[in-house]
Amino acid sequence: MQLEYAQVKKIIMLDTMSCFRRQRSFRWLAEEFEPLTLYSHEDGRRCPFFTEFLLAPQQSSRGRFYCGLYAGYDHARKEDWSEWVDWLFMKEQGVHALATVADLNGIQEIGVWLMLPYPPPGDYMYEQGKRPRRFNIQLHRLLALHDTIETVIERWSRFYARTPVRLRGFVWGRQGIPEADVEVVEMCNEWIASLGLERLWMANYRSNRVIEWRELHFSAIALFANYTGRSEYGKDWLYNTGKFAALNGMGIQVVNGRGVIYDPNHADLYLEMVKNISSREEEARSFTRFRIQRPLMCL
Amino acid sequence: MKILHLPLEVGGQIAELCLQLRALGHQAVGYNWRHNYLKYDNTLLHSDAYEMLNTLETAITYFDIFHYHTGYTLFKDKTDIERVIHAGKKVVMHHRGNDVRIPSRAVKGQHYFNPYVYTGDSLPEQQILSNLSYFSKHLNTAIVQDYELYDYAADYYRNVHILPRPINIERIRPQETTAPHDLPIVVHAPTSRAFKGTEDIIRITEKLRREIPFHFILLEKVPRETTLSCMREADIIVDQINCGMYGNVSVEGMALGKTVVCYLRPDIKARLPKEIPIVSANRDTLYDELKRLLLDEDLRRRLGKQGRLYAEAWHDAKVVAKQLISIYETL
Missing domain, CATH: 3.40.50.2000 (Glycogen Phosphorylase B;)
Structure with a gap:
């Protein structure tokens, strides 16, 4: 059986909160979400576009980083993690705005995937006070994640239970999983699984432990080919990533980026790769990611 | 910045x-x-x-x-x-x-x-x-x-x-009290055998052990912290006998207050501070230098103290x- 391209599950990844590099704050209002959730045919019919959204926090109002290697530049502390949770439940932006767009346009369900803040292992203070928590203690890293996830789930059930937005699951906050993260990832994912939620890893094609993604208790993984057109990774990486992902039941990241390492044609090649793989391989799934928040691709 | x-x-x-x-x-x-x-x-x-x-x-x-x-x-x-x-x-x-x-x-x-x-x-x-x-x-x-x-x-x-x-001088420091070992301990911790001259070091120490009793510990493929903890117990640390300039192991050895053996190329040694306490030895001289150190505990103690001072001053x-x-x- 061939998997129809239309059947491929597509998630769009959006940066949220502050970003110093682009000197802006991503609030995501309803009018910004609308062109991502619906598109218009030439005859005027409006059809669902993306129905799955991955929200990735960048920086807090204090300028501290939430995810990735950036979390090791100036890491987010407890007050920043709380700010992220609060951001998820602010009215007229983010998830709330998404729910509004779905309501207004009769979209029955929109899935939301939340990228978790990353607690970098090492001598990073998370919370001061009588019982300080530091990320050089594995238990403290795990507790920070547990507390935050619990708060999100509790508030989600109060705020969004009667809306079309559904919390699909959580996304690990780093592309790589070094040795120090393995236990925390396994335990955190196991716990999220027990709550009936998905666990997604946005990895690179050649990231360490990619092939062990199931052992790490992820329920899904999406690979980035590292092809951008202006770096040393050629088109062969793009196609090999597609084949590898298809053979191993993985998703792929489709990037539409701007900046010094991106050439203007890379997005077309990504689309071509997705179409080739999804039409040939039963198991292929695609997670779509825009590096910048411009829906330049039509799927 | x-x-x-x-x-x-x-x-x-x-x-x-x-x-x-x-x-x-x-x-x-x-x-x-x-x-x-x-x-x-x-x-x-x-x-x-x-x-x-x-x-x-x-x-x-x-x-x-x-x-x-x-x-x-x-x-x-x-x-x-x-x-x-x-x-x-x-x-x-x-x-x-x-x-x-x-x-x-x-x-x-x-x-x-x-x-x-x-x-x-x-x-x-x-x-x-x-x-x-x-x-x-x-x-x-x-x-x-x-x-x-x-x-x-x-x-x-x-x-x-x-x-x-x-080197972190506060963290890597001599032991407070050191009871003398029954036999001197010589440690060699190569990351690359050929570069450090490990085969020659093993050959020479084996020959010497037939004359003088001492322990020889070869540390390979172990975590850095394990190496450091073993070096703390050592009397003599042999860094390398080939390259001509001292490396990390020598610096750590000196900071720990140990006697350090390492080949220093003469032209390089001439440019180093005069007080450098490293005993220079290559495969042609290691036997004699090591023998001298093994037989003279006072010399080892003196070089160890000088090594610590050198590490504090320069590293x-x-x-x-x-x-x-x-x-x-x-x-």
Whole structure:
């Protein structure tokens, strides 16, 4: 059986909160979400576009980083993690705005995937006070994640239970999983699984432990080919990533980026790769990611 | 200053520099893509080339100084350096050994001949020369850790600074009380047997053990902390007997107050501080030097104390970090 391209599950990844590099704050209002959730045919019919959204926090109002290697530049502390949770439940932006767009346009369900803040292992203070928590203690890293996830789930059930937005699951906050993260990832994912939620890893094609993604208790993984057109990774990486992902039941990241390492044609090649793989391989799934928040691709 | 060290750790030195730079009020971050049995702690961000590359654009915006190590860059063709420079950021290359140890020149130079040196771990000569040409075309300044490497880099860059290997003097210190061992303990901890002369060291110590009783401990493929804890128990530490300049093991040994044996090429030794207490030995002299040290406990104790003072004077990471800041200020 061939998997129809239309059947491929597509998630769009959006940066949220502050970003110093682009000197802006991503609030995501309803009018910004609308062109991502619906598109218009030439005859005027409006059809669902993306129905799955991955929200990735960048920086807090204090300028501290939430995810990735950036979390090791100036890491987010407890007050920043709380700010992220609060951001998820602010009215007229983010998830709330998404729910509004779905309501207004009769979209029955929109899935939301939340990228978790990353607690970098090492001598990073998370919370001061009588019982300080530091990320050089594995238990403290795990507790920070547990507390935050619990708060999100509790508030989600109060705020969004009667809306079309559904919390699909959580996304690990780093592309790589070094040795120090393995236990925390396994335990955190196991716990999220027990709550009936998905666990997604946005990895690179050649990231360490990619092939062990199931052992790490992820329920899904999406690979980035590292092809951008202006770096040393050629088109062969793009196609090999597609084949590898298809053979191993993985998703792929489709990037539409701007900046010094991106050439203007890379997005077309990504689309071509997705179409080739999804039409040939039963198991292929695609997670779509825009590096910048411009829906330049039509799927 | 916001400083990014990349892309790998070198014997725990990058982590130490980052810690000291942070203590001086700078924001210092280090990437490491080298993961091995040494099992470095989490001072640096352990990652891989792919993840590092994906941060490049943000890193270029965020950091003021890009401090590359060991001739490695994120792109194989090394052009990420040009992109960083193009963005108006400062860049320095820190050469560490095999990336600049030009095989032909390692053996013979204007003022030296070293028949012992092993260059099989070095990059091919043409590649070293090509890399040096490329780097020095784009960078004015390089850092090296000693005079041996200085000579390789000096012909290329406008400025070459010698930055001694940093060590945490407070953490790596002699034991408070040391009960004498029944037999002296000699430790050798190679990361590369051929480079350090391990086969000769084993052969010579075996011969010597037939005459004088002592323990010989060979530490290989063990985490750095295990090596350090064994070195704390040692009486004599043999670093290497080939290269001609002392390395990390010697510095750690001196900081621990141990007697250190390491081959110092005569022309390099002449440029080092006169008080250097390292006992120089190569495969032709190791037997005699080691025998002398094994038979003279007072000499070992004296050299150990001198070694500690030398490490405090020349390798204290706090001092080295300040030297590094002054280098950054010239970029």
